[in-house]
Amino acid sequence: MFKNLDPLLHNQLRLSVMSLLMNVEYAEFSWLLEKTEATRGNLSVQISKLKEAGYIKVKKSFKNNYPLTTCSIGKKGVDAFEKYVEAISGYLKH
Amino acid sequence: MEKQFDEKQSFALITEAVQNARERIMEDGFFYLLWGYLVLAAALSHYVLLELVDPRYAAAPWPILMTMGGIISGISGRKRSKKARMKTFFDTAMMYLWSAFLIALFMVLGFTAAGKIDPLACYPLIIVIYGIGTWVSGGILKFKPLLIGGISCWIIAGVSFYFTFDIQILMLALSILISYIIPGHMLKFKASRNV
Secondary structure: OOOOOOOOOOOHHHHHHHHHHHOOOEEEHHHHHHHHOOOHHHHHHHHHHHHHOOOEEEEEEEEOOEEEEEEEEOHHHHHHHHHHHHHHHHHHHO | OOOOOOHHHHHHHHHHHHHHHHOOOOOOOHHHHHHHHHHHHHHHHHHHHHHHOOHHHOOOHHHHHHHHHHHHHHHHHHHHHHHOOEEOHHHHHHHHHHHHHHHHHHHHHHHHHOOOOOHHHHHHHHHHHHHHHHHHHHHHHOOHHHHHHHHHHHHHHHHHOOOOHHHHHHHHHHHHHHHHHHHHHHHHHHHHHHO
């Protein structure tokens, strides 16, 4: 049934992250953590998976001497997200 | 094993995330009020000095108050961007708008000082630029009082071309009141109710 759905996006937390990032230019890890209400560890893992697939870009830097992780969506991610939305819209119509 | 979910849930999740990301597109009116009151104070003191005290020093409030505004804006802007944990496309649009605004403002002031722009056209042109600032930001924020402020500026600017310099100063003060101070207070009120 879900054969056309991108397995990387068809996961609650990863889809939340992608949907949030679709609407911003970039966001800090702590903001994503707050919005998704996920645990730190789980969010880290899912962000890594999205990064490995090239869907998002992750930048590590420092802010007030604390490590800072910033995420933004990449071109490949936008394409995948659009394809995914198109696919679920198709399912919902049937 | 990762938890799977159906298409309806997935659609609801996307919708919720979109709503969630929108939350910060809220403006508290700080910069509109800061600049609004500074320009109002500069324009009114310019008028009082010109008419009642000494015309030689009449324009002096401008550089003093505008430098003050620049410093306060710089400090506050830095603090705000440090606090912000994400950046939206709205923030970027605003940045481009206000930088264009500043460049246009400095060009008009500079070319007037250089004698290339008729001094009687200077304030009306500045009011036109004020109008661009409020009209475009009103469109970005979807906030009607700013849009009305923008249109008011352009009407006042058009009319002010036909008046003498002293009256133009008062018209500039009026334009800042309508297009920055009033919408600024409305934004502040709106933001305080949303918190």
